[in-house]
Amino acid sequence: MAIADALLTGTPYEVVLKEYALRYLDAGYGYLFMSWENSNSYAPLDAMQSYGSGASMRIPPVAYWFNSMEAISSATDASAITTHRTGEGVCFCRENSSNGL
Numbered sequence: 001m002a003i004a005d006a007l008l009t010g011t012p013y014e015v016v017l018k019e020y021a022l023r024y025l026d027a028g029y030g031y032l033f034m035s036w037e038n039s040n041s042y043a044p045l046d047a048m049q050s051y052g053s054g055a056s057m058r059i060p061p062v063a064y065w066f067n068s069m070e071a072i073s074s075a076t077d078a079s080a081i082t083t084h085r086t087g088e089g090v091c092f093c094r095e096n097s098s099n100g101l
Contacts, residue, residue, distance in 0.1 A: 003079055004061040013058075014042040014082045030054065036083050044083050055080035 002020035006013050021029060021037040029037065033054055036044065058079040066072045 003058045004065075007061060007065045012042075013079050017082055018042065033083060042082075044081065055082075055084050 002016045003013060005011070005020070006016040009016075018037060021027075021033070030053075059076055062075045062079055063072050066075055
């Protein structure tokens with residue numbers, strides 16, 4: 001929902017993600033996402049070691065919104081980089097968006 005909201009309003013992904021996370025505190029976020037959510041910064045945490053599952057959950061609204069694989073890939077990267085500074089989460093999202101996840 002947060003990514004769809006960001007796409008509809010033009011608000012940066014990280015701002016909307018943090019707003020939703022703070023609004024829905026008991027939504028089952030992982031420890032690392034909650035660390036980012038509770039930080040005083042919108043920058044991804046350097047120490048994030050993640051499977052990228054949260055970032056991959058952001059693919060469907062991005063894929064629905066854009067019309068080309070290039071645009072989907074770029075927007076998927078931007079959405080993943082919001083919380084995943086390491087390449088694993090970004091690569092996982094890129095791979096799955098191109099596979100039709």
